[in-house]
Amino acid sequence: MTAEAHTNTDTEDIEEFRTSVRAILEKEIASRIDEWEAAGAFDAHELFPRLAEHGLLGLGYSPEDGGEGAPLEYQMVLAEELARCGAAGVSMAINVQMHMATPSLARFGTPELKEAYLRPALRGEQVAAIAVTEPGSGSDVAGLSTRARRDGNDWVITGQKIFITNGAQADWFCMLVRTSDEGGHRGMSQIIVPRDTPGFEVVRVLDKLGNRSSDTVELRLEDARVPVSNTIGTPGRGFQQQMQQFVIERLSACFSAAGSAAQALERTRDYLQTRTVFGAPLATRQYPVFRLTELSAQLDLLRALNEKMCRKLGAGEDITREATVGKLTAGRLLREVADAAVQYHGGLGYMEENWTSRFYRDSRLVSIGGGADEVMLQVLAKLDGYDL
Known part of the structure; x- marks a missing residue:
C-alpha cells in the first residue's frame, strides 16, 4: 500500500502504514544490509527509485511538488522503521534525501528549480x-x-x-x-x-x-x-533558511533514534531471557532489568516529544525548542542504550559478528552530526535568555 492512501492520522491507518512499510523495507533494505555494510556502500540510484515507487521518498511533500502530502506522523513511522533495518548508514542516506537536502528547495525554490531538482529527487531519479x-x-x-x-x-x-x-x-x-x-x-x-x-x-x-x-x-x-x-x-538569507532546514533534520534524527533505541531494547530484553549467569537467566537479575526499564521509560518520553512535534508542526507552530531538546535527548539516550546492549551481551556483544557492535558504532554519530550536543545546549541556553 502506498502513502497516497493515507491522508489522516487515525491510529489504525498509521499502524496499517507501519505494517506495509516494514514489509517493504525488509525486502528492499534489511535483507541486503550485511552485504552493503561489507562493501562500505550501497547503490542509491538503484534503491531510491524502488522506494519512490511506494511513495516513500516524497511522503511529506505536497502533491504539487510530486509528493504524497501525508501527515507528519507517517514520516515519523517511516523514520522509525528505517532505523530498525539494521544499519544506520542507509537510513541516514535516505533521511538526507528526504529531510536534509530538499526541505529548503521545497519551501523556497522557484518552480523551475523544483521541476529540475526536487521532483526528480522525490522520484528517486536524482540523489x-x-x-x-x-x-x-x-x-x-x-x-x-x-x-x-x-x-x-x-x-x-x-x-x-x-x-x-x-x-x-x-x-x-x-x-x-x-x-x-x-x-x-x-x-x-x-x-x-x-x-x-x-x-x-x-x-x-x-x-x-x-x-x-x-x-x-x-x-x-x-x-x-x-x-x-x-x-x-x-x-543573503541562506543562513536563516538553513536553520529552518536544520529543524527538520533534527526532527528526523529524533524519529530515527526512537526506532533504533526501541529495537535495541527489544533485542536486549530477549537476550536477557536466554543468557544464563550463575544458574539463572539475566532477566531475573534486578540491576539489568531495572536499567533497561529505565531506558525504556526515557524512550517513552522521547516518543511523547516526537508526537508533540508532529502536532505542533502540523499546526504550523515553531518547534525549534522541541527539536533541539529532542536532538540532545536522542543522542544521549542512544549512547546509553548502545552501551547497555553491549554490556548485557557480554563478550558476544563485543564481537563484530553480533548486531550490538554495529549498533554501538552507528549510534555515536547522533550526538555529533546535525549539530553536536554542545551546540544544542548553546541554542537552548540562548532560548532561555542567557547571553553566550
Missing part, C-alpha cells in the same frame, strides 16, 4: 546531498568560508566542504556559501550545485567509525560556475 560543514567550521555554521562571487548571471564558487553524506553518488548538492562580504550569519545563500559542474570535485571518500554503508566525502570547488538562478530563496 541529493546537503553541503554545509567545512574543515574549519564544523558545527559553527556562521564560520563557514566557502565563497561565491557573482559574475554576470553566474555564481563562481571556491572553497571546501567535508563530511558530506551521499556525496559520492549525489547528482546535486544543496550548498550553503557566502555570497557577500558580510560576516557571521549574514550574507550567505543556499545554491544548488550539480555534480557535473566544472571546477567541482569529490576529493575523497572518508573512512568512518560507523554508518559504513553510506558514503561520506570531502568536496573541493575551484572557480566552479553555476547559474544565479540556482539560488534557493533569497540571496
Whole structure:
C-alpha cells in the first residue's frame, strides 16, 4: 500500500502504514544490509527509485511538488522503521534525501528549480546531498568560508566542504556559501550545485567509525560556475533558511533514534531471557532489568516529544525548542542504550559478528552530526535568555 492512501492520522491507518512499510523495507533494505555494510556502500540510484515507487521518498511533500502530502506522523513511522533495518548508514542516506537536502528547495525554490531538482529527487531519479560543514567550521555554521562571487548571471564558487553524506553518488548538492562580504550569519545563500559542474570535485571518500554503508566525502570547488538562478530563496538569507532546514533534520534524527533505541531494547530484553549467569537467566537479575526499564521509560518520553512535534508542526507552530531538546535527548539516550546492549551481551556483544557492535558504532554519530550536543545546549541556553 502506498502513502497516497493515507491522508489522516487515525491510529489504525498509521499502524496499517507501519505494517506495509516494514514489509517493504525488509525486502528492499534489511535483507541486503550485511552485504552493503561489507562493501562500505550501497547503490542509491538503484534503491531510491524502488522506494519512490511506494511513495516513500516524497511522503511529506505536497502533491504539487510530486509528493504524497501525508501527515507528519507517517514520516515519523517511516523514520522509525528505517532505523530498525539494521544499519544506520542507509537510513541516514535516505533521511538526507528526504529531510536534509530538499526541505529548503521545497519551501523556497522557484518552480523551475523544483521541476529540475526536487521532483526528480522525490522520484528517486536524482540523489541529493546537503553541503554545509567545512574543515574549519564544523558545527559553527556562521564560520563557514566557502565563497561565491557573482559574475554576470553566474555564481563562481571556491572553497571546501567535508563530511558530506551521499556525496559520492549525489547528482546535486544543496550548498550553503557566502555570497557577500558580510560576516557571521549574514550574507550567505543556499545554491544548488550539480555534480557535473566544472571546477567541482569529490576529493575523497572518508573512512568512518560507523554508518559504513553510506558514503561520506570531502568536496573541493575551484572557480566552479553555476547559474544565479540556482539560488534557493533569497540571496543573503541562506543562513536563516538553513536553520529552518536544520529543524527538520533534527526532527528526523529524533524519529530515527526512537526506532533504533526501541529495537535495541527489544533485542536486549530477549537476550536477557536466554543468557544464563550463575544458574539463572539475566532477566531475573534486578540491576539489568531495572536499567533497561529505565531506558525504556526515557524512550517513552522521547516518543511523547516526537508526537508533540508532529502536532505542533502540523499546526504550523515553531518547534525549534522541541527539536533541539529532542536532538540532545536522542543522542544521549542512544549512547546509553548502545552501551547497555553491549554490556548485557557480554563478550558476544563485543564481537563484530553480533548486531550490538554495529549498533554501538552507528549510534555515536547522533550526538555529533546535525549539530553536536554542545551546540544544542548553546541554542537552548540562548532560548532561555542567557547571553553566550
